[in-house]
Amino acid sequence: MSPRERPRSRRTPPLPVRVQPARRIALDVLRAVRVDDAYANLLLPQRIREAGLSGPDAGLATELTYGTLRMRGYYDRVIALAADRPTSEIDPAVLDVLELGCHQLLTLRTATHAAVNESVELAREVASRSATGFVNGVLRGISRRDAEEWRRLVLDDATDHDDRLAAEFSHPEWVVRAFRRALAADATGRDDESIESELRELLAADNLPPRVTLVALPGLSDVHDLPGATPTGVSPIAALAAAGDPAASPAVAAGTARVQDEGSQLAALTLSRARPVEAGERWLDLCAGPGGKTALLGAEAELGGAVLVANEPVHARAGLVRHAVAALPARPEVLELDGTVLGEREPASFDRILVDAPCSGLGALRRRPEARWRKQPGDLAELASLQERLLDSAITALKPGGLLAYVTCSPHVAETRAQVRGLLRRWSDGIEQLDAQEVVERVTGGSIELGARSPSVQLWPHRNATDAMFITLFRRL
Numbered sequence: 001m002s003p004r005e006r007p008r009s010r011r012t013p014p015l016p017v018r019v020q021p022a023r024r025i026a027l028d029v030l031r032a033v034r035v036d037d038a039y040a041n042l043l044l045p046q047r048i049r050e051a052g053l054s055g056p057d058a059g060l061a062t063e064l065t066y067g068t069l070r071m072r073g074y075y076d077r078v079i080a081l082a083a084d085r086p087t088s089e090i091d092p093a094v095l096d097v098l099e100l101g102c103h104q105l106l107t108l109r110t111a112t113h114a115a116v117n118e119s120v121e122l123a124r125e126v127a128s129r130s131a132t133g134f135v136n137g138v139l140r141g142i143s144r145r146d147a148e149e150w151r152r153l154v155l156d157d158a159t160d161h162d163d164r165l166a167a168e169f170s171h172p173e174w175v176v177r178a179f180r181r182a183l184a185a186d187a188t189g190r191d192d193e194s195i196e197s198e199l200r201e202l203l204a205a206d207n208l209p210p211r212v213t214l215v216a217l218p219g220l221s222d223v224h225d226l227p228g229a230t231p232t233g234v235s236p237i238a239a240l241a242a243a244g245d246p247a248a249s250p251a252v253a254a255g256t257a258r259v260q261d262e263g264s265q266l267a268a269l270t271l272s273r274a275r276p277v278e279a280g281e282r283w284l285d286l287c288a289g290p291g292g293k294t295a296l297l298g299a300e301a302e303l304g305g306a307v308l309v310a311n312e313p314v315h316a317r318a319g320l321v322r323h324a325v326a327a328l329p330a331r332p333e334v335l336e337l338d339g340t341v342l343g344e345r346e347p348a349s350f351d352r353i354l355v356d357a358p359c360s361g362l363g364a365l366r367r368r369p370e371a372r373w374r375k376q377p378g379d380l381a382e383l384a385s386l387q388e389r390l391l392d393s394a395i396t397a398l399k400p401g402g403l404l405a406y407v408t409c410s411p412h413v414a415e416t417r418a419q420v421r422g423l424l425r426r427w428s429d430g431i432e433q434l435d436a437q438e439v440v441e442r443v444t445g446g447s448i449e450l451g452a453r454s455p456s457v458q459l460w461p462h463r464n465a466t467d468a469m470f471i472t473l474f475r476r477l
């Protein structure tokens with residue numbers, strides 16, 4: 001039978017691939033993060049709600065989105081090797097699909113056919129038809145080696161020691177260096193080898209989802225009465241949330257308990273518990289939005305008979321502060337001023353001031369997965385200058401004898417120890433630094449591990465299971 005005579009094979013058309021809602025949502029958030037600078041921690045819960053996902057499906061959408069965003073730097077190196085071209089030459093929409101596919105193949109160990117077929121379908125939706133073949137080819141190529149083989153190839157391709165660390169732990173190289181400097185500053189007397197090993201622990205901790213802790217607002221709820229939650233035994237008002245949605249807890253729904261990192265709790269308590277509160281004291285939370293520490297300080301102020309004023313210049317964030325303090329019987333007034341001029345307007349007016357300054361946020365990379373890729377080293381100078389002006393304004397607003405807590409959710413030395421040195425230099429006759437470590441040790445009953453003896457507290461995700469909060473305390477002379 002000649003080929004012409006042979007009956008034409010009747011090939012069954014391929015079944016349409018149904019993309020799981022969790023994958024679709026994850027890609028949608030990845031796209032919005034890249035294109036619109038969206039915040040995954042705000043957008044993802046919204047998308048999950050809109051799609052009506054719950055339980056394991058919601059968990060999968062979260063893992064796909066957060067995991068891909070965290071490991072984006074590492075996956076891009078894998079994709080560049082597999083596609084044999086730099087990722088800058090790949091359409092960004094296609095790159096998002098490939099990164100999501102990479103996370104499924106290399107980290108979640110999803111079955112190849114599911115990861116590849118659904119990625120191809122997603123590529124069809126967000127990019128050109130020709131992109132589907134490319135996505136199929138690259139992901140099939142990736143699936144032919146296991147995760148360990150890819151790890152070796154990526155590390156072999158790195159240019160030097162810091163580039164290898166950046167590749168292995170999916171952090172920008174400048175952040176790796178900044179963390180090393182911060183660890184060294186917090187560990188006087190330790191040798192380079194032990195700092196290097198701690199650096200690896202820190203970088204690894206950044207890639208794990210943080211545990212969810214609750215704060216029981218003093219006077220409004222009790223850490224032992226939060227259903228299913230387990231007191232951490234470190235912050236006296238912190239508990240590990242029960243599995244599931246913490247917002248479902250009645251105390252959280254009522255606003256008498258909140259989701260809050262334990263490091264943030266200790267930062268607020270360092271100010272409120274540095275010394276006994278005298279009735280009638282005036283407190284100020286200078287940079288209050290979105291209001292997590294305001295709620296805690298407000299509860300503490302109320303117990304001691306003090307009055308708290310909050311300030312947040314970004315109107316929408318000031319709204320969040322008002323919402324955060326809605327459960328307090330005496331709701332703090334919320335101003336919307338530029339904190340750098342508040343000192344001139346209200347000099348020598350407050351007994352305690354919290355400056356939880358705008359910062360690079362490098363200490364909270366666990367909970368803001370895209371943040372590491374968004375910040376640039378060039379952002380530091382502007383932030384440091386704003387921090388300096390906010391500090392000077394706060395000192396001006398303090399009464400003689402008043403207390404100032406300077407806090408950042410960043411361990412970067414330009415925002416922490418260098419800021420403290422500058423402050424003490426500028427106000428050499430006007431302030432003294434107090435021992436924040438002593439306060440934190442007292443508040444936690446000695447249950448916390450701190451770095452080398454110093455008046456400043458630097459918390460770390462790998463050491464304390466908190467964000468990398470920096471906490472200092474000063475007294476106006």
Ligand SMILES: C[S@@+](CC[C@H](N)C(=O)[O-])C[C@H]1O[C@@H](n2cnc3c(N)ncnc32)[C@H](O)[C@@H]1O
Pocket residue numbers: 264286287288289290291292293294311312313314317337338339340356357358359390409
């Ligand atoms: C690190 S956040 C504060 C977090 C807050 N304390 C909490 O626990 O929820 C810093 C805040 O400072 C605000 N901010 C920015 N510029 C400011 C300024 N010039 N004066 C006062 N606050 C400012 C930002 O809008 C942001 O809400």
